[in-house]
Amino acid sequence: MYTSYFGLEEKPFSIAPNPDYLFxxxxxxxxxxxxxxxxxxxxxxxxxxxxxxxxxxxxxxxxxxxxxxxxxxxxxxxxxxxxxxxxxxxxxxxxxxxxxxxxxxxxxxxxxxxxxxxxxxxxxxxxxxxxxxxxxxxxxxxxxxxxxxxxxxxxxxxxxxxxxxxxxxxxxxxxxxxxxxxxxxxxxxxLPLNKQEVAQYLKHRLSVAKCFRNIFDKSAVSAIHKTCNGIPRLMNLLAERSLMNAYNSNNAVVNRKIVLQAAHDALGDEFEVTPWWNNSFIKAGSLITLLGLVLAIGIWWGTHQPLRITNPTIVDINKLVAVDTQKPQSGQKEITAEISKLPAVTTIGASDSDTKVIASELASETRLARTETENVAANVNDATLLKTSNTIDAKLANKVDDNSQFIADEKNLANTQKTAQVPKVTAKKVAPNNFMVEAEEGVSDALLASFKSAIEQTKQGNESSDNVTTDTSELIPLTQMPTWVQDGVPSLEFEMHIYASDGQGWIRVNGRDRYEGDYISRELLLNEILPQKVVLSFRGEKFTMAALSSWN
CATH class of the missing domain: 3.40.50.300 (P-loop containing nucleotide triphosphate hydrolases)
Structure with a gap:
């Protein structure tokens, strides 16, 4: 069954007292x-x-x-x-x-x-x-x-x-x-074997069965020693079942997870290793810590309740930018009317003096906005009106609570109309990255075609910028990754490295051929094959390994 899968001539972990396998x-x-x-x-x-x-x-x-x-x-x-x-x-x-x-x-x-x-x-x-x-x-x-x-x-x-x-x-x-x-x-x-002798014991029996690579990684050896307490017969039973489970799950290397499952299957619940997070003392300590944290946050919140502004106001910028530019006085009146519609600001958890200060600051900002509007209303046009509306928007946003949301699509529409003012040609943004070009009187077909081509190139440039791939030079090797990543990555032996520019390259790792997108183990993914290295990912973390290298 699993002997040919791991390159074994015979079962190395039989419980028969064969003196050839005596360690x-x-x-x-x-x-x-x-x-x-x-x-x-x-x-x-x-x-x-x-x-x-x-x-x-x-x-x-x-x-x-x-x-x-x-x-x-x-x-x-x-x-x-x-x-x-x-x-x-x-x-x-x-x-x-x-x-x-x-x-x-x-x-x-x-x-x-x-x-x-x-x-x-x-x-x-x-x-x-x-x-x-x-x-x-x-x-x-x-x-x-x-x-x-x-x-x-x-x-x-x-x-x-x-x-x-x-x-x-x-x-x-x-x-x-x-x-x-x-x-x-x-x-x-x-006496039973110690942890170091357990690793040597597993390698010895594998070598007698004509397998000279490490099938059990460090985490698996530690789990076997902890589960079996160094008793060879129990180690044989557990290692035999671990190889069977690794074969069934298509894993070339036995890790801690496979050993723990094999302990439950082969030795029963008595020998199953309980993960540290299932320890009753850990659970009790975590619960006490969580309750203490909640209590501390409640006390702090009661003594330092922050100032909050209710009734958030949303200013409809669309109404401001839609003012008829041919009627400056009317536009001024409508802008002033929109500002005057701001409701009264109420506070929660603030003193009377704090409320007066906030009200005074908001009134001052409102007066400043109105003064600026009156100054520019005499000679208003599309660009000036949009600039004034943006200034009002920025100043009001500084005093409105974080929960206040302004209509982003309307602001984008105003900015697009402001920047798209080309003489004799009108460009209207009807949807993101979609422009409708209309020719005015006196515009030649060549100029109109050039304008459309420039817009198309801009749109393609934006789309291509969204599809930029990650530069593999920014990735770091496995030896510089966090400890939990290094401990979790199983033993790897890169025996052959074939790189092809068309993405059809392959590598031979742990005795099996792997291509880009293949899983070397259950959680280890081969992302990319480069000329001198490979890019791997383990539990969402990407890293590199040199070609024809090994990891134990």
Whole structure:
């Protein structure tokens, strides 16, 4: 399924105790050294304990692979046996022939002793390895101790390795087993992996499966370590499910989000990592902070209530610019009438003195506007009248509240009429960027055509200016982006870069060909392929990366 997608020869995260995939961390190497030392000439019992899934069985398989040729080993996986059944199983492992029916403890013990003496005479060491030894009954352990009593002046004829969970240490602390505990020549407790060893562990198993690139990014490694607490068996289950989810979602790299979903699917709710924003303490702290902020804003608002002007006035500029320019006195009267229609200004939350000051300022501005209108009314024309109306508009806008809105389309219409006054040719703006040109008497066709061409060029220039693309030189490389962007971007390996001026170029990233507009991962978009770099975007943030580069 996903093996060919990621370039794997086989599944790298099987939970089978395959010694080829054993990651020799400092702890595992030290444990193997203790086991090897315990199997020296002195013999006796060797004890290896550790939490479930830490790799004890796999380590014992590696030990058996490295045993000398003159060693005969018996491996017992199911120790939930009685004393007689354990001796019978040992005979089967050592290929000792005995009568299946009617066999007694004495008969089996004699057969085993004969085999041990024969191996010793042939210079063959005999080894017994018992896995899951925490399930052994005390009387069975005592029977094993009696078997090790067969010895020479220099060594024990039977060496025993007990492998089990931490409960085995508690079992050996029983008073009736103190003789066996004193015969343990080497003991080691195997601990889980730390965060650095987790990253090395994942790379090691991928390399054994013939994959030499980083499929798990830094956030994924951190999530795996936090979820599994460094226990290899749980890491195998989680990594296997993460690769499956990445394959289903067409992701070339496993990130934190994929790992968290895989933890819920493969390990259950017990091992799911709760995001920090779902933490109950974070929620309670956020709620208290929000309530305190609302209370502080309410107190400030009550003591510093700002001055507000109600009844906003909207001046109809269209009425002012539509005055008949042939009747200056009439135009003056209508402008004055429009100003006089301004309603009284009321205030909220202001003292009487503040109200008087505002009223005085507005009255002064109104008188100034009227004086300016009277000064220009004697010789009014289209351009002067529009200028006067704009002056009135600007001065009134300074004193009207921010909520007052003036009719922007009317102001644009007035400005267009003012700037479009060309002798003998009239241009009327009937809609944005649309002009209607009418020829007056005495205007030649050539002049009219030139005027239309100039307007068309202006309109095309405005349209082209609206479609200006972003200069990629303003973008910054990924290494200069904020930390949250760098941490969120998955591992990238640009293996090939093909640029084409017609936009048909492509790149090979993480082993797959990508074109402009493709998603490299769920949130990483390939925007543009340039001669020396590519433009990417992650969660709305654009940045660049050099061609044939990598990001881990």
């Amino acid at each position: 020799m961390s400092d702890r595992h190497r030290e444990a193997l050294n203790h086991l090897t030392y315990g199997l020296g000439d002195t013999g006796g019992f060797v004890l290896l304990t550790g939490e479930v899934g830490t790799g004890k069985t796999t380590l014992s398989r590696r030990l058996m692979e490295n045993l000398p040729e003159n060693t005969q080993a018996a491996f017992i996986l199911n120790p939930t046996l009685s004393s007689q059944e354990l001796l019978a199983t040992l005979c089967d492992e050592l290929k000792i022939r005995y009568r299946k029916t009617g066999a007694t403890l004495k008969t089996l013990t004699d057969k085993i002793q004969q085999k041990l003496l024969k191996n010793h005479s042939d210079n063959i060491n005999t080894l017994l390895i018992i896995d899951e030894a925490q399930h052994l009954q005390p009387e069975v352990l005592e029977q094993l101790r009696l078997l090790t009593n067969l010895e020479t002046n220099t060594k024990k004829l039977l060496q025993v390795i007990l492998i089990g969970q931490p409960e085995l240490q508690q079992l050996l602390q029983r008073r009736d087993l103190r003789q066996l505990a004193q015969r343990i020549t080497a003991r080691y407790h195997l």
